[in-house]
Amino acid sequence: MAVQSCVLHIDLIHDLSSGAGGKYGRLFPDLPGLVCDENDLLALGRAGAAIDALADDAANDNPRIAAGHTMFGHMIAHDLTADRSLLKHHASMRAIHNFRTPRLDFESLYDAGPSGAPYMYDMEDPDKFLLGATENGNAIDVLRNPQGKAIIGDPRNDVHGIISQLHLTMLKLHNRIVDHLRTEGVAPSEAFSQAQRNLRWHLQWVALHEYLPLTVGEPLMRDILSDGPRYFRPRSSQPFIPVEFADAAFRFGHSQVRLKYRLNASASAPIFPDLAGGQPIPTARAVDWKYFLPLDGAVLPQLTKRIGPHLPHTLIDLPEAIVGPAPRQEYHSLACRDLLRARALNLPSGETIARHIGAEPLSSEEAGLADFGWKSETPLWYYILKEAEVRHAGEHLGPVGGRIVAETLVGLIDADPTSFRSADPSWTPTLPSRKSRTFTLSDAVALATSPHAVQTASA
Numbered sequence: 001m002a003v004q005s006c007v008l009h010i011d012l013i014h015d016l017s018s019g020a021g022g023k024y025g026r027l028f029p030d031l032p033g034l035v036c037d038e039n040d041l042l043a044l045g046r047a048g049a050a051i052d053a054l055a056d057d058a059a060n061d062n063p064r065i066a067a068g069h070t071m072f073g074h075m076i077a078h079d080l081t082a083d084r085s086l087l088k089h090h091a092s093m094r095a096i097h098n099f100r101t102p103r104l105d106f107e108s109l110y111d112a113g114p115s116g117a118p119y120m121y122d123m124e125d126p127d128k129f130l131l132g133a134t135e136n137g138n139a140i141d142v143l144r145n146p147q148g149k150a151i152i153g154d155p156r157n158d159v160h161g162i163i164s165q166l167h168l169t170m171l172k173l174h175n176r177i178v179d180h181l182r183t184e185g186v187a188p189s190e191a192f193s194q195a196q197r198n199l200r201w202h203l204q205w206v207a208l209h210e211y212l213p214l215t216v217g218e219p220l221m222r223d224i225l226s227d228g229p230r231y232f233r234p235r236s237s238q239p240f241i242p243v244e245f246a247d248a249a250f251r252f253g254h255s256q257v258r259l260k261y262r263l264n265a266s267a268s269a270p271i272f273p274d275l276a277g278g279q280p281i282p283t284a285r286a287v288d289w290k291y292f293l294p295l296d297g298a299v300l301p302q303l304t305k306r307i308g309p310h311l312p313h314t315l316i317d318l319p320e321a322i323v324g325p326a327p328r329q330e331y332h333s334l335a336c337r338d339l340l341r342a343r344a345l346n347l348p349s350g351e352t353i354a355r356h357i358g359a360e361p362l363s364s365e366e367a368g369l370a371d372f373g374w375k376s377e378t379p380l381w382y383y384i385l386k387e388a389e390v391r392h393a394g395e396h397l398g399p400v401g402g403r404i405v406a407e408t409l410v411g412l413i414d415a416d417p418t419s420f421r422s423a424d425p426s427w428t429p430t431l432p433s434r435k436s437r438t439f440t441l442s443d444a445v446a447l448a449t450s451p452h453a454v455q456t457a458s459a
């Protein structure tokens with residue numbers, strides 16, 4: 001029986017037990033849900049519909065955001081939310097369970113640590129991750145079992161070859177930080193926990209100070225960091241993932257995905273079927289990050305696609321290995337799945353939320369659904385894509401999408417007593433970076449892949 005990376009096989013649904021994760025909740029519990037017909041949603045998201053981008057149009061590249069950030073966003077999504085329920089209408093939100101903790105703590109890298117998940121760590125040096133296949137002494141793949149499945153903290157980080165390469169890069173960075181702490185004389189009993197905290201805090205910094213400003217725009221981010229979230233203020237004892245985030249807003253990232261990726265100097269490939277996960281990465285397809293991030297002045301990294309109502313055809317026709325034996329062809333379309341999830345949770349329309357937060361709602365011409373015979377207001381996920389396109393030429397999210405995404409991430413980090421913003425609010429990055437007192441995804445990747453050891457003070 002195939003076990004899918006992202007969606008649970010129908011036959012396994014009864015095997016689910018309550019994991020260590022948490023609950024979902026609502027950001028806007030008092031707003032009415034959008035009433036719409038399932039068939040209208042399927043018509044909007046199916047193969048061949050306007051949302052299905054069959055060709056890679058260079059004019060649709062987003063000049064603000066390098067392609068590596070899509071993969072970091074994908075990792076964040078997997079770290080926060082795992083709804084493994086079937087695609088159907090949920091009468092009660094309590095019926096769904098989040099198999100992830102509502103914290104940006106990178107449990108998807110660490111799982112239960114060397115004691116709880118020893119198979120991911122090096123038996124001879126359990127402070128470090130065990131890595132997979134090597135070439136010239138350098139690991140080129142994550143650890144895999146004899147059947148090719150990745151032995152990592154979240155199987156979805158092996159749904160395709162690019163995210164599994166980013167996962168590998170983060171594991172390498174952790175191992176490097178352990179080496180560095182040892183040269184600094186950190187007590188052996190502290191090396192793992194200090195390296196883990198160090199990597200978590202640096203990645204939280206990247207999320208808050210690089211990823212979010214790129215994704216939602218600097219002004220909104222400044223506003224939320226200085227005045228705090230307006231709608232999402234979970235108590236640290238009861239954090240939760242808002243369904244408006246997991247089932248609509250943060251799925252904006254699907255529209256950033258490219259039809260094809262340059263992996264290194266000699267290989268390019270689409271995510272599916274070529275780079276489908278669950279199998280070893282051949283050397284020829286190992287990712288060279290300079291094609292994804294600004295790491296080398298001589299190479300312009302490829303870009304994300306602009307945020308908008310389009311998904312690459314590869315995501316409109318997902319392989320059965322991911323969606324399972326779907327009863328309807330439309331269930332292979334990630335756009336249909338995104339639209340159906342929001343309907344299953346009875347999410348409000350984008351216009352309803354815009355009015356509630358005091359933003360100017362898109363007009364029906366701007367939302368553009370009347371052209372498809374649509375009579376009601378706009379489903380939240382589609383609205384957020386369209387809002388980004390209409391308000392910011394798809395370069396970043398607009399007021400509704402941006403607020404849900406930024407408030408959720410900031411609110412979760414602030415509610416986590418172990419995050420740098422709670423535990424040590426004056427902390428600034430300590431790992432080497434190109435610009436002092438800050439840290440970027442490019443810095444993380446450069447440190448993990450550099451032939452030289454980490455040189456500066458630790459957190």
Ligand code: HEM
Pocket residue numbers: 006007070071073074077081082083084087159160245246247250251252253254256257271315318322334337338341
């Ligand atoms: C790069 C290729 C990607 C693939 C192949 C992919 C695939 C998927 C699939 C199959 C699902 C489950 C759909 C469902 O049944 O509801 C999903 C869910 C999701 N995706 Fe993606 N995705 C990708 C990128 C991204 C990115 C870049 C982001 C955000 C920046 C993102 C955010 C999410 C979120 C928030 C969910 C809901 C997860 C949950 O609650 O279980 N994805 N994705």
